Amino acid sequence: MRPLPRLFLTASVAILAPLPSALAWSQPHQAITRAALERLPAAQKALLGEELALLGDDYCLIPDHVFTDRANAKFAMVDDKPKEIYRLNLHLPAQQPENLETIRYFLGKAVAAAQSQNIKDAARYMGTICHQIEDYGSPSHTMPGDNMFTLLQQFLPPSEVMRDKLLHSPVESGELTVAIPDYTPKLLGTTVNEAAWKLMHRIHEGIINARSTTIPIIQALYIEDAKTVERHQLKAATFDAKIVADALYTILCIGTRTPADLEESPEGIALKNTPIAAYYPLEAASLYFPQTQFFSSPHWGHARSGVVLAEGKQALPLKLQVDSKTGPKEQEFSEGISAGMGRSLTFLLPAGVYSRFTVLAGLHSELGAKGKVEFTLSGDGKPLATAVVSGTEPAHALECDLSGVSELQLTLNSKGGDSKSNYAIWANPTLQKP
Numbered sequence: 001m002r003p004l005p006r007l008f009l010t011a012s013v014a015i016l017a018p019l020p021s022a023l024a025w026s027q028p029h030q031a032i033t034r035a036a037l038e039r040l041p042a043a044q045k046a047l048l049g050e051e052l053a054l055l056g057d058d059y060c061l062i063p064d065h066v067f068t069d070r071a072n073a074k075f076a077m078v079d080d081k082p083k084e085i086y087r088l089n090l091h092l093p094a095q096q097p098e099n100l101e102t103i104r105y106f107l108g109k110a111v112a113a114a115q116s117q118n119i120k121d122a123a124r125y126m127g128t129i130c131h132q133i134e135d136y137g138s139p140s141h142t143m144p145g146d147n148m149f150t151l152l153q154q155f156l157p158p159s160e161v162m163r164d165k166l167l168h169s170p171v172e173s174g175e176l177t178v179a180i181p182d183y184t185p186k187l188l189g190t191t192v193n194e195a196a197w198k199l200m201h202r203i204h205e206g207i208i209n210a211r212s213t214t215i216p217i218i219q220a221l222y223i224e225d226a227k228t229v230e231r232h233q234l235k236a237a238t239f240d241a242k243i244v245a246d247a248l249y250t251i252l253c254i255g256t257r258t259p260a261d262l263e264e265s266p267e268g269i270a271l272k273n274t275p276i277a278a279y280y281p282l283e284a285a286s287l288y289f290p291q292t293q294f295f296s297s298p299h300w301g302h303a304r305s306g307v308v309l310a311e312g313k314q315a316l317p318l319k320l321q322v323d324s325k326t327g328p329k330e331q332e333f334s335e336g337i338s339a340g341m342g343r344s345l346t347f348l349l350p351a352g353v354y355s356r357f358t359v360l361a362g363l364h365s366e367l368g369a370k371g372k373v374e375f376t377l378s379g380d381g382k383p384l385a386t387a388v389v390s391g392t393e394p395a396h397a398l399e400c401d402l403s404g405v406s407e408l409q410l411t412l413n414s415k416g417g418d419s420k421s422n423y424a425i426w427a428n429p430t431l432q433k434p
């Protein structure tokens, strides 16, 4: 156990900085961005040329340097909001619609610059996107509304060594060496709208991963265990580097290749169908289910991805009776959502990307035998498809047209069976491109 001189130094520097509440990990920004850049295909590295090193050294910090680096500040600003020099949403997550709009805006700017072969501007906008991904996935940006952990410290009272110190900077500051040597960046979309939306969901994974590191880091800081602090910081940084690699790769793909070329590539074809069972609905505000979103039937609980909870206690695989050539048979699903009565799950959709939604709606083949449930799909509040399914029937294949739909809602209501048996499952919920 060694003292942590660097952490304390960073903490005291942060007090003098203009906006310490949102300044995130400095050196780790560079370490994460460089690790991601390292994994780009050779042709993309060549295209970036001398901008490649600058992206890792400097551009990934543009949103933190808007008051000192005036020349590059515009790359972290929105054209129609000239007075908003410091855009908080580039550092701290808000809710999905605002996050998506910010991601879409800067991703669009980076792609447009790359398309017009302005690599200098493209790289600077890419730096802003790197920063946003890295800040959202930073261990000290994980508590909604408690960026300085003043609430969390009431749950985890500080040790003598950390008493009266703000935790934000110590939680994330360090000198990290990040590498993702075996990672192949993934294409997130063939258009800006699709890529931004997919990137948002990818960033959600980064936020959840970072949340798992925050308390271990704080506990290690309390006992001055620098090694453990760094181990958990690296867990967050390594995950973030993969998301940054996906984002940069995707921007350069969309910016340099035709939509048709991308659509027909194996990666483009793989994006035709998108399962959404693991995505967070809007009801899981800040990526957790608040108590107001709980249901009381078939048990007291909240929606789950991939499992059904028998009596709210025991996780079981998702199983439905489905039609087959030889009659109804039981099938297990890895992709699906179990949910309760009287509640909806709402998914924000990217504009103009998906044309259809398909799902199998039914009651769990063992737990739901005596239940009867109405399954409804709505688009922007308008019902698009509905089915009443009883526990003895096979699951219904529901589908709807998504033209012009920006919010897809899945709703369940009891239809008079045994309410304790209403174990409803949305299996294989999938968005389809034309």
Ligand SMILES: [Zn+2]
Pocket (backbone or CB within 6 Å): 022, 023, 024, 063, 064, 090, 091, 131, 135
């Ligand atoms: Zn920041």
